Amino acid sequence: MKARSKRLILLAVLLFLFVSGFLLSLLEGPVETNVGDLFDFLFHNLHDETLRKIFIDLRLSRALLAFLVGASLSLSGAILQGYFQNPMAGPFVVGVSSGASFGAVLCIYLGLNLRFLGFSLQSAFAFASGFAIVFLVYLLSQRKGIFKMETLLLTGIAAGALASALTSFLIFFKSESYQEAVFWLLGSFRYSDWNQVTAMLPYFLLCFIVAQWLAKDMNLLVQGDDIAQSLGSPVNRVRKTFLVVSTMLAASSVSVSGIIGFIGLVVPHWIRILIGPDHRHLFFFSSLTGGIFLVYSDFIARTLLSPSELPIGIITAAVGAPFFIYLLSQRR
Secondary structure (H helix, E strand, O other), rough: OOOHHHHHHHHHHHHHHHHHHHHHHOOOOOOOOHHHHHHHHHHHOOOOHHHHHHHHHHHHOOOOOOOOHHHHHHHHHHHHHHHHOOOOOOOOOOHHHHHHHHHHHHHOOOOOOOOEEEEEHHHHHHHHHHHHHHHHHHHHHHEOOOOOHHHHHHHHHHHOOOOOOOHHHEEEHEEEEEEEHHHHHHHOOOOOOOOHHHHHHHHHHHHHHHHHOOOOHHHHHOOOOHHHHOOOOOOHHHHHHHHHHHHHHHHHHHHHHHOOOOOOHHHHHHHHHOOOOOOHHHHHHHHHHHHHHHHHHHHHHHHOOOOOOHHHHHHHHHHHHHHHHHHHHOOO
């Protein structure tokens, strides 16, 4: 089958899953609703405040936020795997996820619970600390002005481990805030609202546009820096841009949902197997698939033990870890 046909079939399947996932998310919740209720709201009672609160303010905002976070994490993973030329790379590798969760838990430990224009201070701390740790990792990775990817990779792993240890230390001394800290360590969309959606959307759109614009350069980078430079790619500038983009995607995601593992690692693998390694298509399909995957994961997290809600990180790990082990066993 031709590559173009594969992409068209995959796109059709993903669009069907996209619509189905959002429909399920709109219909399921603590208040029992059905398709008739949704149809009645959309075409007859659009100004019904109760139905608007249920369908628009609670469920649609949550589904959109889940999609944006999943798309962002998947795109970040696809970028980092190409950046390091390593299929094991993901948002955790450069320390951004662990750094962001440390910032959020530090804010909880300090007892700072302010909100500004609808945004929590924990989210701001998470975003800032995620960026700060990657910036520090980048500085530490340079020796005499020379930057090496291997050093960045190892420094990022070490910094992420240190941030995780500090996070555990803070939780130990603030045990009464354990439940709130779990939100940042295992991920959830329990507190989602439209403010978070509007906060995430510009970051994702900007990063997606930049990634697609530089996708051809990423195709060159995976051939090696020397080859890419000989073919006219400004390697140093492109690498810095991709590092900033992947960090921004991961940090903004963690700042609204907490740490959600395996999406940035596994989803780009799925897409690479299905359509090949061309980043001009890989970035788009990874984003779309990651967003859809997280919408369904959130639906399962909400409904599996209803009325209780599971942390979404449990669902993504339960699906992602076995598949990743399978990949390793098939592609040693």
